[in-house]
Amino acid sequence: MSETQHLSYDVLNSLKDIMEDDFVLLIDTFIQDSQSRLQTLQQLVGGNDRDSIRIDSIRRDAHSFKGSCSNLGALRLASFCAVLESKALNKNVDDLGVDLAEIKEEFFIVRKMMLDFIA
Numbered sequence: 001m002s003e004t005q006h007l008s009y010d011v012l013n014s015l016k017d018i019m020e021d022d023f024v025l026l027i028d029t030f031i032q033d034s035q036s037r038l039q040t041l042q043q044l045v046g047g048n049d050r051d052s053i054r055i056d057s058i059r060r061d062a063h064s065f066k067g068s069c070s071n072l073g074a075l076r077l078a079s080f081c082a083v084l085e086s087k088a089l090n091k092n093v094d095d096l097g098v099d100l101a102e103i104k105e106e107f108f109i110v111r112k113m114m115l116d117f118i119a
Contacts, residue, residue, distance in 0.1 A: 011073025059088035
């Protein structure tokens with residue numbers, strides 16, 4: 001997965017052209033929304049029970065996060081979310097905490113790159 005780039009500047013430049021003055025708001029909204037998604041996923045993954053409702057919530061949240069990341073060009077982050085989504089879909093709860101840690105680490109990289117881009 002290391003071949004996948006962290007951030008597509010082509011996507012960001014296209015969004016910047018389309019969004020114009022609202023581009024910074026888009027990036028800020030993505031960052032805030034992502035932090036909220038990460039907190040929710042942390043609560044879901046960190047729980048002791050592995051009931052089907054919790055696993056389905058992990059799948060849905062990972063899927064939604066994956067879409068947001070993909071739309072903003074955070075390609076590697078989207079791929080990590082896809083792994084988490086797939087594991088939840090297949091009810092494979094092994095190492096979900098490790099997967100979430102990778103997502104968090106990648107988000108911090110992407111967030112810095114996005115903030116540098118709009119600076």
